[in-house]
Amino acid sequence: MRLLKNRLFIFIFLGLILRLSLIFLDFSFDVNNHMAWGKDMWLRGLSNFYDLRSSEVYASAYPNYPPLANYLFFACYLLRLVIFKLAWWLNIAFPIFPSKLILFIDSRVFEAACFKLPAILADLGIAGVVYLFAKKLAPKNNWAKKLAVLSVLFHPTFFYNSAYWGQIDAIPLFFVLVASYLLLFSSRYFTSAMFFIAAILVKPTALVFVLPYSVYFLWKFGWIKSVRAFLLAQAVFILSFLPYISNQNVIFYPYIAYLKKIMEAQSLAYITNNAFNFWMIVAPPANIKDLVISPLGISYKAIGYILFGIVGALAIHYMLIAKDKITVFIFANFFVAYGAVIFLTRMHERYWLLCLPFLLLFTLQNRHLWKWWIIISFISFLNLYHGWSVPRIEPLVFVLVNRYFVLLVSIVNTSIFIYLFVQYLMENWRPKVSDRLFFN
Incomplete structure (x- = not known):
């Protein structure tokens, strides 16, 4: 066990080195938002x-990001400011200090690297939580x-999403995994x-993840x-918005702001934002607004919610009737995350990250x-690289931008989800079936 822990430390250290080697190479457009908001708060x-x-x-x-994300951006801005001031002092105090380093620390690339650090730490944290899960789920393996x-x-x-792009999707995923671990095993x-x-x-x-988490809780x-935890969570939610409030209603503004200023403003209002999903099959190249009325007489957005609702309801139903609720809870989380990216509108290619740990x-x-x-x-x-083809590998880009290739991968992806989900339902509906894909 001690040897395993030592190796775990080595693995995490190597994972950190890998990510640190990427942070100065490039960054996605969204990091400009993070840097601007961090500076604006200051x-x-x-x-x-x-x-x-x-x-x-x-x-x-x-x-258009929630309060805790903004506080992280603010902390990253302060970190970069402190590093610059320290380097400036060293440059003045010690003539031997390399002056060109000041120019690098003052560059946009260095600032973006500072803003990547929380997501990198979340990546490492996810690896640590996965290890804790593994100790419970496969203690002798x-x-x-x-x-x-x-x-x-x-x-x-x-590592491409956090250390290269500079996206923060790993941070909420880390918190969800910790919350799930504590829910299941404590x-x-x-x-x-x-x-x-x-x-x-x-x-x-x-x-x-709200539905499986809340039902299991x-x-x-x-x-x-459950009511106590819910009330405490709402208190924390409201308190996190207090610094943003001027003359608004303290109770209602946090919920209104989260819905209007954050949820409705974060993504372009298309049926898909580059995700290889069901909507890429329906309307390639997916340039339809999700509020447009479909041939079914309701908006594409409503159709997405209905399909996702069906997936969520069935996953939760079979989680409740299963004997091994811990195992099925984990798989239910996988399906709601996978189903969300497949069927909900406005989904980005980055959101596949949500289903992978489960x-x-x-x-x-x-x-x-x-x-x-x-x-x-x-x-x-593939979907991630299709969304941000950096570094640009021309033969691969040539294939990925082909609409028929995108259509094919989207069909394969949607078919995989349907196949796995049907297997999941059948094996829980007929628990005595001997030839199982999941629960054998």
């Missing part, structure tokens, strides 16, 4: 923050524990609820503790699923 404060235009022209017109950690640390979708229901609300306060993507802890955890108990983990991982990275 210069203008937080009062009416969501109603003031961003100070930098290449950023989004208005801030050291090979599975090591493979689980390595599958996060050196998975291109993870009685610390308040702490679990705090981690889950923290995830929501970083990015709305965490909301896809209620089943395990009962109504009284599928990985389930494969620890069933090696038959490793092939699906590999296939879905490969598709997720």
Whole structure:
């Protein structure tokens, strides 16, 4: 066990080195938003923050990330400021200090690197939480524990998204995983609820996990503790918005701002934002607004909610009737995350990250699923590179921009989801079936 822990430390250290080697190479456009909002909070404060235009022209017109994400951006801006001031002092105090380093620290690339650090730490945290899960799910299988950690640390979708792009999707995912671990394997229901609300306060993507988390929480802890945790979570939610409030209603403004200023403003209002999903099949190249009325007489957005609602309801139903609720809870989270990206509108290619850890955890108990983990991982990275082709590899880009290739991958991806979900339903509906894909 001690040897395994030492190797775990080495793996995490190597994962960190890999990510640090990428942070100065490039960054995506969204990082400009993060840098602008961090600076705006430093210069203008937080009062009416969501109603003031961003100070930098290449950023989004208005801030559209939840409070906790903004606080992280503020901390990153301060970190970069402290590093610059320290370097400036060293440059003046010690003539031997390389002056060109000051120019680098003052560059946009260095500032962007500072803003990548929280997501990089979240990546490492996800690997650590996956290890804790593995100790519970496969306590005697050291090979599975090591493979689980390595599958996060050196998975291109993870390090490309956090260390290269500079996206923060790993942060709410880390909080959701911690909340789920505490929910499943401890009685610390308040702490679990705090981690889950923290995830929501970083990015709305965490909301896809609300249904399985809430239902399992209620089943395990009962109504009284669930209501207590809910009220505490709402108090934290409201308190996180207090610095942003000027003359608005303290109780209602946080919810209105989260819905109007954040959820409705974060993504372009198309049926898909580059995700290889069901909507790429319906209307390639997916340039239809999701509020447009479909041939069915309702908006595409409503259709997405209905399909996702069906997936969520069925996954939860079979989670409740299953004997091994821990295992099925993990798979239910995989399906709601996978189903969200397949069927909900406005989905980005980055959101495949949400389902990967839960599928990985389930494969620890069933090696038959490793092939699906590999296939879905490969598709997720292809989709990621399709969305941001840096560094540009011309032969690969030539293939990825072909609309028929995108259509084919989207069909394959949607078919995989349908196949796995149908298998999941059948095996829970007929628990005595001997030839099982999942629960054998």
